Amino acid sequence: MTRAICPGSFDPVHLGHVDVITRAARLFDEVVVAVSTNYAKTYRFDAEERRMLCAESLAHLPNVTVVPMGGGLLADFCREQGAVGVVKGLRSGLDVDYELPMARMNRHLADVETVFLPGDAAFLHVSSTLLKEVAALGGDVAPFVPPAVLRRLVPPDHPDGAGRDVPAEP
Structure with missing residues (x-):
């Protein structure tokens, strides 16, 4: 059984995240969405709210679980989880520049490979901060x-009532 970790702060999870995790769920037997906290960031939602929003938004994927990830190294978390891979979505070359050194370090520390999935064009401009x-x-x-x-x-x-009567996930 192959397990991959999809880490992030997910503040909040958006459809770009859901797309990448859905595609990862087709590649791996199990995907663990690790909701992390970077104490240098200010969050709109606390860790438990972010975990719950992820869990509700990904409930349609039977091989995906959502768990909190403490403040330790991703490499250690991967080892604890028995993961063979880390999945990261990429929106642009800036993401590659940011993620590649971390991927190399995680391979060095935990012998875990990072799989980069290009983001869907419909969501390339989307970030949690912007939303x-x-x-x-x-x-x-x-x-x-x-x-x-x-x-x-x-x-x-x-004023526009946009938060009212939003349909539940299918």
């Missing part, structure tokens, strides 16, 4: 986030 900003300023983020996230990101008392 939070657009939602806070009243913009429509519905095309980019799962319903569970939309319900939490756009409050029900928002």
Whole structure:
């Protein structure tokens, strides 16, 4: 059985993440989505909210589990989980420049390979940071986030009512 880790802070999870994790679930027997916390960042959602939003948004994938990841090394987490791979989505060359040194270090530390999946063109411009900003300023983020996230990101008392009656995940 092959297990891969898909790490991230997922603040919040968006459809670009869901796309990459869905494709990873076709490549590996099991995918563990590791919701991490970078203490240098300020989060909109706390760790448990981020884990729950991921779990609800990925519930349709039977071979995907969502777990919290402590503040340790990803390499150690991979070893503890018995993972053979790390899956990362790439949106641009900037992502490659950022992710490649980490992939090499993880291979050195834990003999784990990193699989890079190119992001879907529909989501290449999407980031959690941008979505939070657009939602806070009243913009429509519905095309980019799962319903569970939309319900939490756009409050029900928002002037356009966008947070009301958002359908549940299928």
